[in-house]
Amino acid sequence: xxxxxxxxxxxxxxxxxxxxxxxxxxxxxxxxxxxxxxxxxxxxxxxxxxxxxxxxxxxxxxxxxxxxxxxxxxxxxxxxxxxxxxxxxxxxxxxxxxxxxxxxxxxxxxxxxxxxxxxxxxxxxxxxxxxxxxxxxxxxxxxxxxxxxxxxxxxxxxxxxxxxxxxxxxxxxxxxxxxxxxxxxxxxxxxxxxxxxxxxxxxxxxxxxxxxxxxxxxxxxxxxxxxxxxxxxxxxxxxxxxxxxxxxxxxxxxxxxxxxxxxxxxxxxxxxxxxxxxxxxx
DNA sequence: TGACAGGTACATG
DNA sequence: CATGTACCTGTC
Numbered sequence: 001x002x003x004x005x006x007x008x009x010x011x012x013x014x015x016x017x018x019x020x021x022x023x024x025x026x027x028x029x030x031x032x033x034x035x036x037x038x039x040x041x042x043x044x045x046x047x048x049x050x051x052x053x054x055x056x057x058x059x060x061x062x063x064x065x066x067x068x069x070x071x072x073x074x075x076x077x078x079x080x081x082x083x084x085x086x087x088x089x090x091x092x093x094x095x096x097x098x099x100x101x102x103x104x105x106x107x108x109x110x111x112x113x114x115x116x117x118x119x120x121x122x123x124x125x126x127x128x129x130x131x132x133x134x135x136x137x138x139x140x141x142x143x144x145x146x147x148x149x150x151x152x153x154x155x156x157x158x159x160x161x162x163x164x165x166x167x168x169x170x171x172x173x174x175x176x177x178x179x180x181x182x183x184x185x186x187x188x189x190x191x192x193x194x195x196x197x198x199x200x201x202x203x204x205x206x207x208x209x210x211x212x213x214x215x216x217x218x219x220x221x222x223x224x225x226x227x228x229x230x231x232x233x234x235x236x237x238x239x240x241x242x243x244x245x246x247x248x249x250x251x252x253x254x255x256x257x258x259x260x261x262x263x264x265x266x267x268x269x270x271x272x273x274x275x276x277x278x279x280x281x282x
Numbered sequence: 283t284g285a286c287a288g289g290t291a292c293a294t295g
Numbered sequence: 296c297a298t299g300t301a302c303c304t305g306t307c
Contacts, residue, residue: 286306
């Protein structure tokens with residue numbers, strides 16, 4: 001099926017670092033412009049795969065209407081007007097305006113909580129290609145094998161019960177380093193009901209963040225990423241090394257949180273993308 | 283060789 | 296509360 005989209009760029013989303021199982025199907029040529037016919041992408045979420053292609057503002061998706069409505073429309077935050085967020089940015093703020101020109105097609109996804117939680121524990125002191133590798137090996141070794149309509153074999157993300165039953169030794173092949181013990185401890189808390197992940201969706205941003213930080217390996221930054229990329233609290237503003245650099249270099253008098261009350265997390269993504277990926281384009 | 287990669291936990295003053 | 300440090304692993 002086809003859909004027309006504004007402020008939506010599948011390549012930018014795949015490189016944005018908020019999801020780790022959205023990747024080009026074929027190895028891409030370097031230097032292809034965003035928003036052009038930049039090949040096909042495959043996304044794996046839960047039990048499903050989805051293939052996407054984009055040419056300009058026209059998106060092709062491998063799913064039918066029913067699945068689109070049931071899963072992907074919400075996943076991509078389709079009905080939110082990102083143009084409105086962008087219009088709210090201070091016209092005098094040359095830095096954020098440039099960031100938007102580079103990454104204005106990024107969406108804040110609504111990803112499954114458990115996958116996002118574990119992935120962002122893995123993300124600490126780590127780089128995106130390696131995070132992707134770690135997540136894939138975790139899925140390959142401990143997820144369940146599936147095959148999609150194209151005959152592509154993939155693996156689901158292992159649930160908390162599955163991971164809780166593992167030992168550090170079992171996890172060693174995933175090369176998670178010191179994060180292994182965090183993941184086991186977190187999985188055990190989730191599996192034993194020491195934390196109610198289901199209930200997290202009903203909490204406010206502050207409550208959810210505080211609750212998440214009870215988990216080993218989850219500090220402020222990771223909790224904010226989970227709030228932003230899974231629970232869709234778009235006011236969450238994760239501060240990592242890139243964002244720290246952005247704040248230091250471009251907002252020495254403080255970031256204008258008041259102006260962007262309620263959606264600062266969207267700007268965080270534009271800033272992060274511009275700092276981490278965009279600067280290579282210049 | 284050492285610093286760094288979307289940090290966190292724990293120890294000090 | 297604020298600062299300092301160890302921590303797995305891979306890459307440049």
